[in-house]
Every structure is written in C-alpha cells, then in structure tokens.
Amino acid sequence: MLADITLGQYYPGTSFVHKLDPRTKILATMSFIIAVFLAVSATSYAVLVAFVLSVIFLARLPVLLVVKSIKPLWIIIVLTMGIHLLTGQGEVIWSWKFISVTKEGLSMGVMMSLRLVLLLMISSILTFTTSPIVLTDGIEYLLKPFKRVGVPAHELAMMMTIALRFIPTLLEETDRIMKAQMARGAEFKGGNIIARAKGMLPILIPLFISAFRRADELAVAMESRCYHGGEGRTSMHELVYRHRDLLAALAMVVLIVIIGVLKWSNGLCVI
Amino acid sequence: MQPIIKVKNLTHIYTDGQNNKIKALDDINLAIMPGEFVAIIGTNGSGKSTLARHFNALLQPTEGKCFVNGLDISVDENIWHVRQNIGMVFQNPDNQIVASIVEEDVAFGPENIGIPHAEIRPRVEAALASVNMTEYAKHAPHLLSGGQKQRIAIAGVLALLPQCIVFDEPTAMLDPRGRKDIVKIVQNLNKEKHITIVYITHKMEEAILADRVIAMEKGKIVMEGTPAEVFGQVKKIHELGLEAPLSAEVAEALRQAGYELSRDIITDEELATALCQ
Ligand SMILES: Nc1ncnc2c1ncn2[C@@H]1O[C@H](COP(=O)(O)OP(=O)(O)OP(=O)(O)O)[C@@H](O)[C@H]1O
Numbered sequence: 001m002l003a004d005i006t007l008g009q010y011y012p013g014t015s016f017v018h019k020l021d022p023r024t025k026i027l028a029t030m031s032f033i034i035a036v037f038l039a040v041s042a043t044s045y046a047v048l049v050a051f052v053l054s055v056i057f058l059a060r061l062p063v064l065l066v067v068k069s070i071k072p073l074w075i076i077i078v079l080t081m082g083i084h085l086l087t088g089q090g091e092v093i094w095s096w097k098f099i100s101v102t103k104e105g106l107s108m109g110v111m112m113s114l115r116l117v118l119l120l121m122i123s124s125i126l127t128f129t130t131s132p133i134v135l136t137d138g139i140e141y142l143l144k145p146f147k148r149v150g151v152p153a154h155e156l157a158m159m160m161t162i163a164l165r166f167i168p169t170l171l172e173e174t175d176r177i178m179k180a181q182m183a184r185g186a187e188f189k190g191g192n193i194i195a196r197a198k199g200m201l202p203i204l205i206p207l208f209i210s211a212f213r214r215a216d217e218l219a220v221a222m223e224s225r226c227y228h229g230g231e232g233r234t235s236m237h238e239l240v241y242r243h244r245d246l247l248a249a250l251a252m253v254v255l256i257v258i259i260g261v262l263k264w265s266n267g268l269c270v271i
Numbered sequence: 272m273q274p275i276i277k278v279k280n281l282t283h284i285y286t287d288g289q290n291n292k293i294k295a296l297d298d299i300n301l302a303i304m305p306g307e308f309v310a311i312i313g314t315n316g317s318g319k320s321t322l323a324r325h326f327n328a329l330l331q332p333t334e335g336k337c338f339v340n341g342l343d344i345s346v347d348e349n350i351w352h353v354r355q356n357i358g359m360v361f362q363n364p365d366n367q368i369v370a371s372i373v374e375e376d377v378a379f380g381p382e383n384i385g386i387p388h389a390e391i392r393p394r395v396e397a398a399l400a401s402v403n404m405t406e407y408a409k410h411a412p413h414l415l416s417g418g419q420k421q422r423i424a425i426a427g428v429l430a431l432l433p434q435c436i437v438f439d440e441p442t443a444m445l446d447p448r449g450r451k452d453i454v455k456i457v458q459n460l461n462k463e464k465h466i467t468i469v470y471i472t473h474k475m476e477e478a479i480l481a482d483r484v485i486a487m488e489k490g491k492i493v494m495e496g497t498p499a500e501v502f503g504q505v506k507k508i509h510e511l512g513l514e515a516p517l518s519a520e521v522a523e524a525l526r527q528a529g530y531e532l533s534r535d536i537i538t539d540e541e542l543a544t545a546l547c548q
C-alpha cells in the first residue's frame with residue numbers, strides 16, 4: 001500500500017477503525033461534530049477528549065500525527081483563544097495596565113479553541129483511516145437518497161476521483177512550468193503583491209491550457225470506455241455493514257447521550 | 272466471414288470555430304476482418320485519428336456508414352455494443368487514466384457497463400496479468416513510467432473484453448524501452464488472444480509488424496497491402512511525405528546504385544540475408 005501514502009493523508013493500517021465501513025465512519029464523524037456543539041461543561045469536554053484519544057488508540061495512529069493535523073489552523077485557534085481572553089466579562093483574575101483577563105473569558109477561550117482542535121482532529125482521523133477511494137464510495141452512497149432533491153451524488157464522487165487522480169499530475173506540471181519560466185529569467189519571489197500576482201501569470205496560463213486539454217482528452221477516453229454517467233453503474237467494492245459497524249454506532253449513541261445528559265441536567269446553557 | 276469493422280463511403284467534415292468546413296475523410300471504403308493486425312500510416316492531418324474515432328462511435332459519419340459486427344454505429348442502441356467491443360488506446364497515457372489507484376482504473380470500464388460486483392475483480396486481475404502489471408495493482412498511476420501507464424491504459428480496455436483494440440499512436444510519447452514493451456504486448460494480444468488490432472503509427476518499424484498496411488493522405492486511402500507490398504514502393508512512400516523503414520530505404524538506395532535486390536526487403540534481417548547472398 002506504499003502508493004496510498006502519497007495520496008491525501010491516508011495512513012494505511014488494519015485496525016478496528018480502519019476496517020469500519022466508510023459510511024459508518026462518515027456518520028460517526030458527523031455525530032461527533034454534533035456532540036462537540038452540544039458540549040457545554042468542562043466534564044463534557046473531558047468526555048470528548050477521552051473519546052478522541054481512545055479512537056486514536058483504537059486506530060493505532062501515532063498521537064503526534066493527529067496532533068499535527070491542527071497545524072494549518074493554529075493561528076485561528078490562537079486568535080479564538082486571545083479574543084475570548086481579552087473580551088470576557090466577569091470576575092477579573094489577572095490584569096496588567098488596560099488588559100484584564102476574567103475567569104469566564106478564560107474558560108470560554110479554552111472551550112472554543114478546544115472545540116476547533118477536536119473538530120480538526122476527528123476529521124483528520126477519518127481521512128487517516130480511510131483511503132480516499134473508499135471515502136469517495138462512502139460519500140456517493142450516503143448522498144444517493146438526496147438525488148431526488150437534485151444532489152448530483154455520482155457526479156460529485158466522480159469529480160473527487162478525478163481530482164485525486166490529477167492533483168499530483170498538475171502539481172508536477174506546475175513545477176515543470178515554473179522551472180521552464182525561471183530558466184527564461186522569470187522571477188517568482190520578492191516584490192509587492194501585485195508584482196507577484198503578475199509573476200504567477202506565466203505559470204497559470206500554460207497550466208490552464210494544459211488542464212483543459214487534459215480534460216478534453218480524458219472525457220474522450222472515458223466515453224470510449226463506455227462511461228455514461230452513474231446510471232446502471234456497478235462498483236468493484238461492495239459496501240457492507242458488519243458487526244463492528246454496529247458497535248461503532250452504539251458507541252456514538254452512548255457518547256451523544258452522555259453529552260446530552262450533561263448539557264440538560266446542568267440546566268445551564270451556553271450557545 | 273463478417274468483417275468486424277466495415278466502412279462504406281465514409282466522409283467526415285469538421286466545422287471549426289470560424290464555420291470553416293474541413294473534409295477530414297473523403298469517401299473511405301474499408302473492411303477489417305476478425306483477427307487481423309492492420310497498421311494505418313500517413314502524415315499529420317491525413318485523417319487517421321478521425322477514421323479511428325468512427326470505429327467506436329466517438330465520431331459519427333457526415334456521410335456514409337460505419338458498421339461494427341454488422342451493426343450501424345449511427346443507431347443509438349448499438350453504441351454500447353460498439354464501445355465495448357472496440358476498445359481505444361490513445362497517445363497520451365496520462366490523460367486516459369481516471370482513478371488514483373491502478374486496479375480502480377482498470378475496473379472503470381466494467382463498472383460502467385454494469386458488470387456484477389463479484390465478476391469485476393477477476394476481470395481486473397486477468398487484464399493486469401496480460402500486460403504484466405499485476406504487482407502494480409495498488410500503485411498510484413502518477414508514479415509509474417510512461418510505458419507502465421500505457422500498459423495500464425491497455426489493461427483498462429482489456430477489462431471490457433473487446434474483440435478489437437484501436438491504438439492511436441500509443442508509443443509516440445514513450446522512450447525506446449517503453450515503446451518496445453507496448454509493441455510486444457500488442458503483438459501478443461493479436462497472436463495469443465486473437466484480438467483484432469488497428470494500429471495507427473508514424474513509426475514504420477512498428478507498421479511492418481502488421482498483416483496489412485494502409486497509407487492515408489488528405490482523407491483518402493492511397494496505398495494498401497502487405498508491409499512488403501507497401502514499403503517496397505519506396506518512391507511512392509516518399510511522395511506521401513513518409514519514410515520507409517530503414518532497411519527498405521537502404522535496399523532502394525542499393526537498387527539505384529545498380530544492385531539486384533528484391534522489392535520486398537523491409538526488415539533488417541531480410542536486408543542482411545539478401546546482402547550475404
Ligand atoms: N475537432 C476538430 N475540429 C476541426 N478540425 C479537426 C478536428 N480534429 C481534426 N481536425 C482536422 O481534420 C484533419 C484530420 O485530422 P486527424 O486528427 O484525423 O489527422 P491525423 O492523421 O490523426 O494526424 P496526426 O498524425 O497529427 O495525429 C486535420 O486537417 C485536422 O486539422
């Protein structure tokens with residue numbers, strides 16, 4: 001499965017979580033997201049963190065790998081924290097000149113940024129444990145009922161498949177065009193934003209032209225292989241729910257119930 | 272025997288963006304029999320690809336008819352039969368692979384025609400085995416060499432169990448090794464699996480492997496015959512703006528210089544044998 005590693009961020013494995021049906025994992029991720037938005041107290045957040053940690057453990061993923069997945073959004077997380085810290089009202093616990101931090105601000109800041117961290121972690125666990133192809137199959141299947149209201153389930157899945165196939169090819173091509181333009185003396189670094197945007201044009205234009213040519217040729221090749229949309233199409237992979245999917249579903253129900261009980265028994269409701 | 276592909280008075284006219292009419296095919300008549308290996312040669316723009324695209328209903332005739340197994344390609348109900356039985360392999364290996372995993376891509380064709388789930392994997396495995404790519408089943412296509420990608424493209428067509436495969440310059444973008452692999456696979460498919468081959472090429476060394484060579488110019492078939500018959504007429508080949516295989520060129524030059532050499536020398540071995548006599 002060496003080749004899979006280079007695609008998306010799939011981390012191949014044979015754990016319980018890896019083996020779950022993709023539909024189960026997508027639905028479980030969605031219910032976890034709901035649970036996160038229901039969580040209000042420190043206790044419920046502790047339950048959620050414990051849940052994520054046990055999923056990581058069950059999936060036999062390196063904890064560091066999952067923690068790293070919050071990297072792209074760390075600025076937003078820090079900002080969220082900062083804004084809540086500085087604007088919170090209530091009992092002041094620390095102040096310096098005009099800056100004061102309140103107890104309520106601190107707990108809100110921690111909760112809000114923890115929310116983001118949990119959302120990022122759970123969705124990356126989904127992509128770490130599910131190969132993009134299987135994920136696409138799962139999404140297509142789950143969207144099928146919405147076809148009647150105009151959701152193009154098959155077309156969306158086909159778009160994802162083709163994007164996954166061609167992103168590496170187009171990246172390679174970008175690299176090649178950049179080198180070719182650099183050899184002709186083009187500059188991509190330095191200058192203000194406008195100068196840099198202008199500098200990108202010699203890359204973007206050939207890239208677009210080539211992408212359109214590829215799309216054209218691919219469409220012809222697909223048609224010659226009998227492609228005619230999702231109608232009457234079968235799949236090499238058959239999606240089947242097994243015992244473990246039932247277990248996972250039960251775990252999600254239990255989690256939601258716990259979070260729900262913690263929310264409404266407290267009587268106190270934030271957001 | 273019924274021809275697998277039959278073309279009758281086929282004319283194709285393209286209309287470009289400025290409403291100019293381009294006659295790409297001009298009253299073509301042709302029959303290709305089951306099991307044949309036919310090469311099509313001709314300069315750029317002579318209409319080879321346009322002709323080939325009629326064979327699996329990617330293009331429809333402007334005038335005339337094209338039949339596959341006796342079925343008219345212009346009748347809508349016949350299109351899926353035609354596309355399943357006449358496979359196509361194109362020049363650029365990158366732009367005919369759909370999925371990001373090799374075996375998924377090979378499964379694409381059978382999935383399209385609704386082959387039951389349980390029958391797809393055996394087909395995929397057999398197709399990959401016929402192009403010697405079994406060990407790459409789980410690989411990502413973009414990491415393969417051009418020749419390997421082209422083999423995957425062939426496997427993708429084979430999974431549909433076609434009777435005939437049309438190759439449109441399959442080796443044009445490959446290095447010499449990749450080219451050799453593909454040519455060998457094509458020959459094997461013809462000899463061992465009895466798949467009819469239509470092979471468009473600019474490389475005369477590849478064209479001489481066919482049973483029959485068809486030369487095109489300006490939308491017409493201008494020469495037709497065995498490789499020896501066609502390439503023996505070196506002068507005529509030159510007039511078409513083409514080159515004969517190197518051995519035929521050498522033999523012609525020797526004939527001009529006064530040597531007595533047969534006109535059907537087209538391979539290196541034949542030339543060597545003739546010269547040693
Ligand atoms: N989509 C199109 N629209 C308009 N004209 C076209 C189109 N495709 C091909 N032609 C024209 O039709 C003629 C035949 O083209 P075709 O691609 O069949 O030639 P070819 O023999 O395959 O050439 P090559 O060896 O370059 O592949 C050419 O003059 C070409 O410019």
Ligand SMILES: [Mg+2]
Pocket residue numbers: 319320321439
């Ligand atoms: Mg062509």
